[in-house]
Amino acid sequence: MAITPILNQLTFDDADKIRAVFSDLTGGKVDDSFSLIPPFYTTGGENIRLGRNVFINQNCTMYDLGGIDIGDDVMIGPNVSLITSNHPIEPSQRRAFVIAKPIVIERNVWIAAGVTIIGGVRVGENSVVAAGSVVTKDVPANSLVGGNPARVIRSIGDG
Secondary structure (H helix, E strand, O other), X not given: OOHHHHHOOOOOOOHHHHHHHHHXXXXXXXXXXXXXXXXXXXXXXXXXXXXXXOEEOOOXXXXXXXXXXXXXXXXXXXXOEEEOEEOOOOOOOOOOOOEEOOEEEOOOOEEOOOOEXXXXXXXXXXXXXXXXXXXXOOEOOOEEEEEXXXXXXXXXXXX
């Protein structure tokens, strides 16, 4: 929690410093190809794993209690929320404990602006999640998904 405010004082022009501070936040060195535009918010950071050539746009929130794995060549738009923690539905249990499930974002995924992805979701390779979507179920590889809840709109490829 003490590292996030330091990160959020930096500007996009401080790319080397952003990488250094983000490495401290996650507890592992991020690749030199990593790029982030602050501000950035997280509950901890130690459960975030990043591949190479990852771009995270401004105002991203990652609640990483359940673990967040982001593959190579992923682009994350502004105002995206990756939320791995949840509470029970039953009123008597809501404050009793937290349920945490991982989020996995595979290689070459584009998550557009304003997307929310909840714990337990895997976003398949080469997929695109349309702006404003709420992703509650796995996204197949090579798919365009959108809506609330997100659904497959069509297959995508280089064809």
